[in-house]
Ligand SMILES: NC(=O)C1=CN([C@@H]2O[C@H](COP(=O)(O)OP(=O)(O)OC[C@H]3O[C@@H](n4cnc5c(N)ncnc54)[C@H](OP(=O)(O)O)[C@@H]3O)[C@@H](O)[C@H]2O)C=CC1
């Protein structure tokens with residue numbers, strides 16, 4: 001009987017490798033001596049030694065071309081949470097992830113590491129030091145999260161030692177760092193519109209904001225510890241800075257660092273949530289006529305006004321995780337206003 005030659009364990013593919021997290025992951029993998037193939041709907045940069053393959057992860061044939069000879073796949077592609085297209089979320093996160101799993105199995109990939117999200121257990125009420133055994137949200141905060149739950153379940157259920165196909169999911173929360181397309185840009189945009197004057201609630205709610213290097217580190221550790229005899233098989237892991245911070249302190253530090261005023265006036269949480277709900281209903285009803293994107297969605301208000309921080313003790317225990325960077329306090333201003341670059345400079349000692 002012919003024996004299948006196993007591809008080198010240092011040959012990997014990053015689906016979504018052109019994105020914010022994906023690119024950081026690719027750069028670190030290259031530094032660590034991996035040979036990397038990027039699969040993404042778009043190519044946005046070049047790194048020597050990395051091959052780029054443009055395609056849609058919903059297309060199995062496109063995937064198969066990249067996955068042959070690859071032993072390890074990272075799947076960190078998703079439509080952005082702010083996108084309003086429910087069909088796209090379902091097609092990419094659910095149907096597309098099913099296609100990724102099938103393509104991996106068909107190509108003989110041995111390990112699949114999914115980027116999930118800590119929000120899969122968040123229902124808009126306080127979570128303090130949440131562990132991975134919390135149940136999935138019955139009422140997820142938005143449709144993006146609903147599809148992330150389905151995606152995570154698909155990936156973890158596909159884990160099979162018999163089929164020589166092992167899977168694990170990483171659940172990051174509030175990723176920030178250089179080239180962040182979401183967190184700081186939304187915040188700055190809101191400040192520019194003069195809407196960052198109010199603190200929702202008493203301002204003491206603690207949240208995990210996670211520096212991108214830590215998220216990358218968690219992914220690579222998970223890949224390297226995923227073996228048939230390890231506890232990681234078919235499990236999910238929170239990866240955080242292990243240093244929750246007050247949501248409004250983080251917002252204020254970023255804003256002040258960028259030259260804006262910190263929010264000062266307190267508004268009761270239930271009042272703002274109620275207004276956000278009303279606005280959401282109005283925009284929903286008006287959608288056939290006009291597409292309005294309100295700044296204050298119920299989801300954002302819940303994220304801004306509740307505790308949501310997670311324990312990463314399981315990752316510490318099973319894969320020896322420790323944050324590699326916690327330097328985000330106080331945040332001050334880089335030349336180009338890039339908060340992530342400031343945090344990174346703390347690590348590398350370079351001037352930004
Ligand atoms: N950023 C955060 O705070 C958090 C992120 N996550 C998860 O981390 C992962 C990475 O997020 P992030 O880096 O911020 O997101 P990005 O949007 O920066 O990266 C995602 C990448 O996937 C690509 N992509 C989207 N659809 C497809 C498709 N059908 N086929 C191939 N590629 C596709 C995107 O292309 P395009 O841009 O053109 O759509 C983009 O390049 C996601 O799974 C997200 O759910 C989880 C928790 C927090």
Ligand SMILES: CC(C)=CCC[C@@H](C)[C@H]1CC[C@H]2C3=C(CC[C@]12C)[C@@]1(C)CCC(=O)C[C@@H]1CC3
Pocket residue numbers: 173174175182183184186187190195196198200207208209295296300301303304
């Ligand atoms: C920790 C975590 C999950 C962060 C996720 C990132 C975004 C969801 C946040 C980034 C900027 C935030 C923000 C608000 C809500 C949450 C974010 C979008 C507000 C809309 C909350 C209400 C305000 O007063 C304005 C805020 C602007 C920034």
